[in-house]
Amino acid sequence: MAPLSANVTLLLEMAMGVGLLIGALLARRRQFRLHAWCQSVVVLLNLAVIVITMVPSFRAQVVPKLPLRLGKPYYALATLHAALGTITEFAGLYILLAAGTGVLPKRLRMTNYKRWMRAVLVLWWVVLLLGMATYARWYVPT
Amino acid sequence: MRHLTARSLVLALTIVAIPLVGFGSAADEPAAKTVEIKIDNFSFVPEVLTISTGTTVTWRNADDVPHVVRTEDKTIKSPPLDTDDTFSYTFEKTGTYSYFCSLHPKMVGKVVVQ
Numbered sequence: 001m002a003p004l005s006a007n008v009t010l011l012l013e014m015a016m017g018v019g020l021l022i023g024a025l026l027a028r029r030r031q032f033r034l035h036a037w038c039q040s041v042v043v044l045l046n047l048a049v050i051v052i053t054m055v056p057s058f059r060a061q062v063v064p065k066l067p068l069r070l071g072k073p074y075y076a077l078a079t080l081h082a083a084l085g086t087i088t089e090f091a092g093l094y095i096l097l098a099a100g101t102g103v104l105p106k107r108l109r110m111t112n113y114k115r116w117m118r119a120v121l122v123l124w125w126v127v128l129l130l131g132m133a134t135y136a137r138w139y140v141p142t
Numbered sequence: 143m144r145h146l147t148a149r150s151l152v153l154a155l156t157i158v159a160i161p162l163v164g165f166g167s168a169a170d171e172p173a174a175k176t177v178e179i180k181i182d183n184f185s186f187v188p189e190v191l192t193i194s195t196g197t198t199v200t201w202r203n204a205d206d207v208p209h210v211v212r213t214e215d216k217t218i219k220s221p222p223l224d225t226d227d228t229f230s231y232t233f234e235k236t237g238t239y240s241y242f243c244s245l246h247p248k249m250v251g252k253v254v255v256q
Binding site for chain 2: 004060064065
């Protein structure tokens with residue numbers, strides 16, 4: 001039922017969720033270079049997917065109905081997914097810059113990498129599940 | 143008395159004639175028709191609708207998810223329709239108008255204007 005772009009986005013996002021788990025396993029195996037590459041590719045690919053498909057779709061279908069129709073489950077789910085997803089993507093980008101590059105000033109760098117990365121991984125999966133629920137609510141007949 | 147009766151007759155005829163003359167042209171015009179297409183269970187009902195020119199078609203969303211009514215060339219394009227929202231379009235030209243829901247592209251319908 002869903003448009004092709006929504007199907008492709010869902011598949012990509014699920015693949016990225018699995019990709020992050022694989023990346024976390026690489027870190028546990030102390031393959032930090034591969035871990036860094038894997039997580040960086042996922043975070044940047046996700047940024048592209050957000051900009052290319054999710055933001056235009058959200059602006060066209062959901063934003064015109066806010067905040068009046070936030071009580072409807074399909075708008076509430078999509079909005080929650082968008083809000084948490086934005087926070088998660090920014091958190092991912094922050095980790096990428098703080099842990100993978102030296103562009104941030106010292107006071108903005110993190111001290112406890114593991115805790116931040118695990119928290120973002122958990123948040124990422126919450127957002128992914130919310131995204132799957134949003135897809136189901138919008139495109140799958142009940 | 144005779145003069146008065148003649149005047150009364152003219153007056154009576156005038157009163158009777160006013161509605162016939164005054165409203166005759168409006169009564170002769172065909173009433174603008176409105177036909178409804180229901181959006182239900184991820185389909186347009188009826189899927190194919192045949193109408194005459196000048197007919198207004200109203201789509202009503204009876205589903206609990208949003209739908210968008212759209213033709214490929216965007217001649218017809220509704221905003222996202224929530225539950226119980228409606229969208230109307232008046233067909234002025236003959237032809238076959240194929241449309242679909244841009245959120246659920248497998249939902250298709252056709253309006254044939256004769």
